Amino acid sequence: MHSVDTVKTRLQGQPAVNPPKYHNMFHAYSTILREEGVSRGLYSGVAPAMTGSLPGTTLYFGTYEYTKRNLTAAGVPDTLAHLAGGSIGDFVASFVYVPSEVLKTRMQLQGRYNNPSFISGYNYKNTWHALRMIIKYDGVQALFQGYRATLLRDVPFSALQFAFYEKLKAKAKRWEARPDGSMSLQIETACGAAAGGMAGFLTTPLDVMKTLLQTQVKRPTKSITGSSQGLTGTGATAHKYYVGIWDGLKWNLKHHGVIGGLFRGVGPRVFWTSLQSAIMFVIYEQALYLQENMRHFEQWPYNR
Numbered sequence: 001m002h003s004v005d006t007v008k009t010r011l012q013g014q015p016a017v018n019p020p021k022y023h024n025m026f027h028a029y030s031t032i033l034r035e036e037g038v039s040r041g042l043y044s045g046v047a048p049a050m051t052g053s054l055p056g057t058t059l060y061f062g063t064y065e066y067t068k069r070n071l072t073a074a075g076v077p078d079t080l081a082h083l084a085g086g087s088i089g090d091f092v093a094s095f096v097y098v099p100s101e102v103l104k105t106r107m108q109l110q111g112r113y114n115n116p117s118f119i120s121g122y123n124y125k126n127t128w129h130a131l132r133m134i135i136k137y138d139g140v141q142a143l144f145q146g147y148r149a150t151l152l153r154d155v156p157f158s159a160l161q162f163a164f165y166e167k168l169k170a171k172a173k174r175w176e177a178r179p180d181g182s183m184s185l186q187i188e189t190a191c192g193a194a195a196g197g198m199a200g201f202l203t204t205p206l207d208v209m210k211t212l213l214q215t216q217v218k219r220p221t222k223s224i225t226g227s228s229q230g231l232t233g234t235g236a237t238a239h240k241y242y243v244g245i246w247d248g249l250k251w252n253l254k255h256h257g258v259i260g261g262l263f264r265g266v267g268p269r270v271f272w273t274s275l276q277s278a279i280m281f282v283i284y285e286q287a288l289y290l291q292e293n294m295r296h297f298e299q300w301p302y303n304r
Contacts, residue, residue: 001276002049003042007032008268009108012211016256025267045107047127052100056093061284064089064162079163086162087155098150099143103130105214146213149245153206157199157273164195165281188285189278196277200270205262207269209248216242 007028014021022028032041068085107124124130134142168191172183242248252261
């Protein structure tokens with residue numbers, strides 16, 4: 001799903017010019033593929049994404065299951081247990097995936113080392129070079145740039161995603177009424193896709209701010225700073241410097257409206273979260289089913 005994420009990031013991060021370089025999801029996909037290719041274009045930033053995904057997902061699901069099961073056993077209502085499990089799981093995993101998200105997003109926006117459609121200020125050769133340059137010039141804290149915005153996006157997304165999925169799964173099981181209480185693959189996939197799509201749509205404005213905060217360069221010195229509105233640069237190249245999440249949400253709503261400001265890139269985001277969630281929950285359910293069977297038959301590692 002990384003190529004779709006790259007398209008979403010480009011749509012969110014491109015400057016507000018008319019006409020824009022990327023008009024929609026499909027135009028952006030074809031343009032990036034034609035101009036930059038696959039590895040340096042659509043799959044730029046895939047290395048840090050994978051590096052953060054493996055340990056981050058382990059912490060995420062492990063914490064979710066532990067929290068959900070303990071809260072449910074303590075008598076907490078299912079919906080609250082699912083919301084809490086998703087939120088706490090994402091918070092624990094954030095210490096791993098946020099730095100990888102910063103690296104990934106910056107590399108996605110710079111394109112072939114210097115994306116002409118976005119004045120990013122970045123020019124990285126690869127992941128290791130990006131990591132060294134960020135630490136050298138901006139410090140280790142820059143790897144957590146946009147941390148609050150990322151949490152504000154991902155914690156409600158995870159909570160909503162799991163809550164939607166558990167509710168849809170319960171309804172689907174009653175509707176199918178299979179003897180073993182399981183779901184068919186088609187219904188399981190549909191539940192995962194619907195849960196991810198709805199959660200992705202509702203949290204799109206927060207995702208937009210996460211992208212903008214993580215990729216903006218440091219505020220310039222006063223000698224080249226624009227008006228009190230936080231605009232930097234001159235003329236057509238002026239850019240807004242966001243001092244926080246709320247500032248960014250208000251400014252984008254005022255200057256670009258709901259669709260062009262708060263919900264830019266909503267198409268690829270919903271597509272990405274729907275398909276990603278469908279795949280994730282199918283594999284997740286199969287893993288749980290396998291574990292239950294191993295426990296039932298006292299197979300490895302439960303027979304030790």
